[in-house]
Amino acid sequence: MSPLDIQFMVEAIKQEINNKDWEAVRSLQESLMEDFINSLSERKDPVGRKAKLISKIINLEYPRW
Numbered sequence: 001m002s003p004l005d006i007q008f009m010v011e012a013i014k015q016e017i018n019n020k021d022w023e024a025v026r027s028l029q030e031s032l033m034e035d036f037i038n039s040l041s042e043r044k045d046p047v048g049r050k051a052k053l054i055s056k057i058i059n060l061e062y063p064r065w
Contacts, residue, residue, distance in 0.1 A: 005035070010056055032057060 009032045016024040036053055 006032070006053060006056070009035075029057070 009028060013025055013028045013032070016028060036057070
């Protein structure tokens with residue numbers, strides 16, 4: 001999963017949040033988490049990239065509105 005893929009998923013989730021389509025938000029979040037977990041097992045990432053991705057996922061799960 002490249003940083004561009006992550007950014008695309010994050011933007012898609014933001015759009016669904018704006019549309020208030022909570023089922024789509026949940027589905028996209030689950031997909032992002034699954035891809036993230038798979039990418040961790042496939043290759044070694046620098047800790048900084050992992051931390052940034054986890055931070056993005058947490059912020060999507062618990063947005064500060």
